[in-house]
Amino acid sequence: MNITKVTAVYYSAVGSTKAVTEKIAGLIAEKLGVPADSYDYTLPESRTETQHYGPSELVVFGTSVYAGRVPNKLLPAVQNCFKADGALAVPVVTFGNRNFDNGLIELRNELENNGFHTIAGAGIACRHVFSEKLAPGRPDEADWNAIENFALSVAEKVMTLTEIPAPVSVRGDDPVGPYYTPLGTDGKPAVFLKAKPLTKAELCDKCGICVEACPMGSIDAADPSLVSGICIKCQACVKKCPTGAKYFDDPAFLSHVAMLEQNYTRRAEPEFFL
Numbered sequence: 643m644n645i646t647k648v649t650a651v652y653y654s655a656v657g658s659t660k661a662v663t664e665k666i667a668g669l670i671a672e673k674l675g676v677p678a679d680s681y682d683y684t685l686p687e688s689r690t691e692t693q694h695y696g697p698s699e700l701v702v703f704g705t706s707v708y709a710g711r712v713p714n715k716l717l718p719a720v721q722n723c724f725k726a727d728g729a730l731a732v733p734v735v736t737f738g739n740r741n742f743d744n745g746l747i748e749l750r751n752e753l754e755n756n757g758f759h760t761i762a763g764a765g766i767a768c769r770h771v772f773s774e775k776l777a778p779g780r781p782d783e784a785d786w787n788a789i790e791n792f793a794l795s796v797a798e799k800v801m802t803l804t805e806i807p808a809p810v811s812v813r814g815d816d817p818v819g820p821y822y823t824p825l826g827t828d829g830k831p832a833v834f835l836k837a838k839p840l841t842k843a844e845l846c847d848k849c850g851i852c853v854e855a856c857p858m859g860s861i862d863a864a865d866p867s868l869v870s871g872i873c874i875k876c877q878a879c880v881k882k883c884p885t886g887a888k889y890f891d892d893p894a895f896l897s898h899v900a901m902l903e904q905n906y907t908r909r910a911e912p913e914f915f916l
């Protein structure tokens with residue numbers, strides 16, 4: 643199949659999904675001898691128009707998994723902002739060492755609904771944004787080697803494709819099941835939907851980095867301690883604040899993080915589907 647361009651498209655609040663998606667797209671492009679491009683739909687202004695991909699393009703489409711699925715507040719963008727006229731696609735999800743559950747199969751289905759032909763997929767364990775104890779240092783060298791082998795296999799598949807294949811088979815339930823319910827250390831659902839980041843006033847110099855980083859555009863520019871819109875707990879503001887002024891103290895949220903640390907420190911391996 644003649645592919646003339648490879649594009650990494652991704653949502654990535656803290657940068658793990660960006661790194662993985664761009665790596666895969668770059669390696670495929672190199673092997674095919676075609677240019678690589680990127681489209682980052684993390685911020686609200688990148689989700690106002692629809693991107694179109696033609697039949698000679700390949701898109702490596704990445705998202706992190708939230709609650710075992712495509713992040714629900716980003717789903718409308720996945721559904722409406724990326725349309726294809728027969729472009730090939732490689733759905734890629736990153737997850738924080740618990741499980742990607744139905745995230746990959748949901749992304750595959752959405753891409754197929756949007757006119758893409760999915761030819762491969764991957765679920766990549768990355769450091770969990772909630773805790774340094776969950777998959778620290780991931781992806782590590784072994785992950786990157788596996789990711790490189792996967793990208794080269796995808797490129798080889800593209801070169802030998804003579805007709806459009808069936809949608810790639812990936813792990814997950816079809817139809818896609820419900821969102822994962824976060825639990826606390828007591829084993830009961832931990833309800834922290836309304837939790838928002840707090841700000842240590844003595845550390846915040848109102849630089850505005852958190853305002854720019856928020857994927858929901860929810861942080862007040864004049865007073866960054868005010869979160870007027872929705873918070874999806876992505877941790878972009880916490881991770882990107884240069885003075886460490888942002889934090890969460892919601893008890894249910896902290897209990898969920900503690901539960902993850904108690905149960906999900908074993909190594910989750912990346913999974914590849916071709």
Ligand SMILES: Cc1cc2nc3c(=O)[nH]c(=O)nc-3n(C[C@H](O)[C@H](O)[C@H](O)COP(=O)(O)O)c2cc1C
Nearest residue numbers: 654655656657658659706708709710738740741771
């Ligand atoms: C709200 C929220 C929910 C999450 N849910 C899951 C989950 O269900 N399973 C899992 O293994 N990791 C989960 N994670 C961890 C992220 O998928 C992981 O840290 C990801 O690599 C973040 O990458 P990104 O911010 O670069 O996109 C969750 C993270 C957040 C912020």
